[in-house]
Amino acid sequence: MNFKRITSLIIVGVMSTGLLLGCGSNKTAKEENKEEKSVKVVMPDGLPSIAMAKLVKEKPEIGKNYKVEYSIEKTPENLSTAVMKEEADIAVVPSNMAAIAYNKTKNYEIAGTVGFGSLYLVSTEEIKDYEDLNGKTIANIGRGLTPDIITKSIFKERGLEADKDVTFNYLNAASELVPTIVAGKEKIAVVPEPALSALMTKKPEVKIVKNLNDEWKELNNSKNGYPQSTIIVKKSFLDENKKFINDFLKEVANGTKWANENKEELGNYSEEIGVSTDKVMIPKAMERANIGFVDIKDSKDDYKNYYKKLLEIDPSSVGGALPDEGIFMER
Missing domain, CATH: 3.40.190.10 (Periplasmic binding protein-like II)
Structure with missing residues (x-):
């Protein structure tokens, strides 16, 4: 192989490498410039928002290109509207509302619980x-x-x-x-x-x-009791954002654990995010509040029994029918 031939191959190789690197850079740039996705999380004032106080206050980054917006609703009507109009991607709701939302929209599934009976x-x-x-x-x-x-x-x-x-x-x-x-x-x-x-x-x-x-x-014969505050996820959002949801639920679990271990600071956090409960009362309330995250895979029987009892007493409290297995979120 003559000198000119070798030189030509080297030049072609360098140009090819440059093109490949350029393509890689463009791909990385596109990923970094990916459009930010807004995630709406709603919850009622009171124990549910106290349970979520660490997330709402610290707003940890959960995945790249996600902007999480938290809203504490002061009235049951506002909370219900956000869910029934499917405006919320994630919501913490009374457990019977989770059944109503599923029966009415078929677009919300139960991911877990942040609080049992209080x-x-x-x-x-x-x-x-x-x-x-x-x-x-x-x-x-x-x-x-x-x-x-x-x-x-x-x-x-x-x-x-x-x-x-x-x-x-x-x-x-x-x-x-x-x-x-x-x-x-x-x-x-x-x-x-x-x-x-x-x-x-x-x-x-x-x-x-x-x-x-x-x-x-x-x-x-229940291990946890009756589910009081339920996390529901919009199915259409879950289908495209499973990793985000899994990471979000890990933050919820960490947040409720922190809440039980840092009761005084929890009172400060709750006041700062706008919870109406007097922060002085929160450390005392936590002794009987029963706050803690339980994944739906570990609480299905609690929900099934709870909804069965609600249906017997007042069918309208669960949206007129017992929710089927589709209400339980699959990872």
Whole structure:
């Protein structure tokens, strides 16, 4: 091979390498300049947003080219609208709303739970067991929703029929429940955390009669109790963003673990992101809040039993029918 021939091959080789490197650079540039994808995450004020406080406050980067926008909804109507109009890519909702969203849209699946039951039967009277409730009036919130249905289901299995053995007086929200009990207008009530901690601070004579989540576990042979705050994911978003969802759920798990280990800082975080609960109450509430992430693969039976009970008491509370297996997200 003569010198000119060798020189020509070297030049061609250098040019080819340059072209390949150029193509690689262009590909990398395209990936780096990939259009940013907006992800909308909505949740209600209260324990669900407290459970998610670390994510909302710190806004960790979850995958490249994703911008996560968190919204804490102050009313159930706003939360429901965001889900039913399929505006939310991810939402934390009351567990019965997860069933309604699936039955109505077929576009939301359950990814896991950030909180199991945090409802407590309390009294300023001497109430020791269920037989002492016979003929009594009990204050509650959420007629036809989780607090109402859970209470009625447990009472029924413990031998008390609603509107026959006991009477329920429904208030609009826990924020109304607390001052009513403090003023002595109601003596027995079902109160959720974090309202319970505020109530017991203002009226020390209030005593916990029953932890309704423990009652549910005993009656239903359940490891976790009843699911209260559920993470749902829009299926059309999941199909194209599985890695993002898996990474997001890891952050949720880490966030709820951190919340249980850093209760004082959690109070500060919650205040900064706009949670309405007084930050002083949050460390106390966490002792009974039952916050923690449980993946759907480990809680399917809890949901199936929960929805079955809801359907028996009020079919509309789950959207009129028992959700099929499609409601459970597959990784």
